[in-house]
Amino acid sequence: MDVAVRVLVVDDQTPFRNAARAVLRATPGFGIVGEAASGEEAVALAGMLEPDVVLMDVMMEGIGGIEAARRIAAAHPGTVIVLLSSYREEDLPSNARACGAAAYLHKADFGASVLREVWRERHASRSAR
Numbered sequence: 758m759d760v761a762v763r764v765l766v767v768d769d770q771t772p773f774r775n776a777a778r779a780v781l782r783a784t785p786g787f788g789i790v791g792e793a794a795s796g797e798e799a800v801a802l803a804g805m806l807e808p809d810v811v812l813m814d815v816m817m818e819g820i821g822g823i824e825a826a827r828r829i830a831a832a833h834p835g836t837v838i839v840l841l842s843s844y845r846e847e848d849l850p851s852n853a854r855a856c857g858a859a860a861y862l863h864k865a866d867f868g869a870s871v872l873r874e875v876w877r878e879r880h881a882s883r884s885a886r
Contacts, residue, residue: 761786762876765808767799767825768841769817773864777812784869787876796825803829808836810876812867815842815853823856830857837879841867 764787766777774792781789791806793799797819803811811829815822826838838858845863853861860875 762810763788763790763806763808764810764812765789765791765793765799765802765806766812767793767796767817767822768812768814769794770814773814773841777867780867780869780872784872787869787872796820796822799825800828800832803833803836807833810837810839810872812839812841813858815840823853826858827856837876839872839875 764781766774766781766789768774768777774794778789778792781787787810790808791802793802794817796817799811799813799822800820811826813822813826820828822840822842826840829836830838838856840853840856840858840861841864842861843864859879862871862875
């Protein structure tokens with residue numbers, strides 16, 4: 758079965774990738790097309806897999822989620838990037854707001870309804886242009 762919204766999950770912690778996979782399985786119309794444990798992997802996989810959505814952890818070793826989001830957004834402007842972290846939004850580095858991500862979610866708030874809402878909002882803003 759083809760998935761309407763293809764999602765790449767990026768997090769250096771296996772438990773969160775497992776949780777995201779479970780959320781995606783429970784969200785009709787969304788499916789996981791790949792997983793990465795680093796920003797570098799995310800950039801490479803985004804180019805190969807061309808996901809519709811990238812769920813990106815902010816704090817990872819290497820280039821990290823913010824820089825990876827910036828690179829993916831520059832190379833694939835149609836990709837919806839959602840930053841995720843256990844930090845409060847106001848505690849994120851200042852460059853998090855300018856990296857090209859469509860949204861920021863606290864990991865505790867991530868779920869099927871939030872994912873669908875971010876996707877709907879992003880497509881509504883594209884349609885309004």
